[in-house]
Amino acid sequence: MILEYFGRLLLILPLIGGMAWGSLWLWKKLQIGLPMTAQSARAVRVVDAVSLGGNGRLLVVEFGQDTLLLGASRSGISILASTDQGTHDA
Template sequence: MLEYILRLLILLPIIGAMAWGSLWLWKRVQMGVPLTGPRPDQPIQMVGVLPLGPGSKLAVVEFAGQRILVAVSRNGITRLADDSQGDFHVD
């Protein structure tokens, strides 16, 4: 019986930490936050993401020197504005 309680005391925190870590990682991936820093050799960079609700968010993407505002939802991606047309600017 003592062996069972010792196993329980050791394994329960490990399982709890694994559950918490997987939920933290899932939330980070769902929000669109990159897990690594920006790579300068990539032609597309994610500038910022604003979650609006479950499954929808606004994102600013930089491509070829232009910043593009897109809406991302479960149905697809829609371009809302880009800075070359003077629709928005970032201070």
Template sequence: MFWYFVKLLVLLPMIGGMAFGALWLWRKYQPGMMQAGQANRAVKVVDAVPLGNYGKLAVVEFQGKTLLLSVTRGRIERIAESDNRGF
């Protein structure tokens, strides 16, 4: 019974740390969240919203224009376009 508690006291913080680390890595490398690396790129992803299992709505800046795109597995379509930040 003593060894059970020793294993519990060792493994429980280790599993909690692994879960915390996995969530931290997921948040750090999640697509659409890496805004800091986009400062000098031609195409900037401003925001992306998931729609169901396979689709997304994405707001993208390119050559001074803001585009609203529908992104699915096999297709990307422009929904709206604007010269400024607002639609």
């Protein structure tokens, strides 16, 4: 009787573990809000990010022809510098 119990346990545990791993993998793949295409097809691209402690970050963001330096903190996001390459006439 106890051998039958351990036999079933050896069959069920990998099955449950596989189902848990599969559901986590599927959840990661199907998360809403994450792009399913390559990032180069997006209009906004984060080039670099630097943490300034627990409360702030510096971000270099490309948007179209422009490059922006953004400061992000808990109180909001500010544009610190920008290059407006798309507005210059050749």
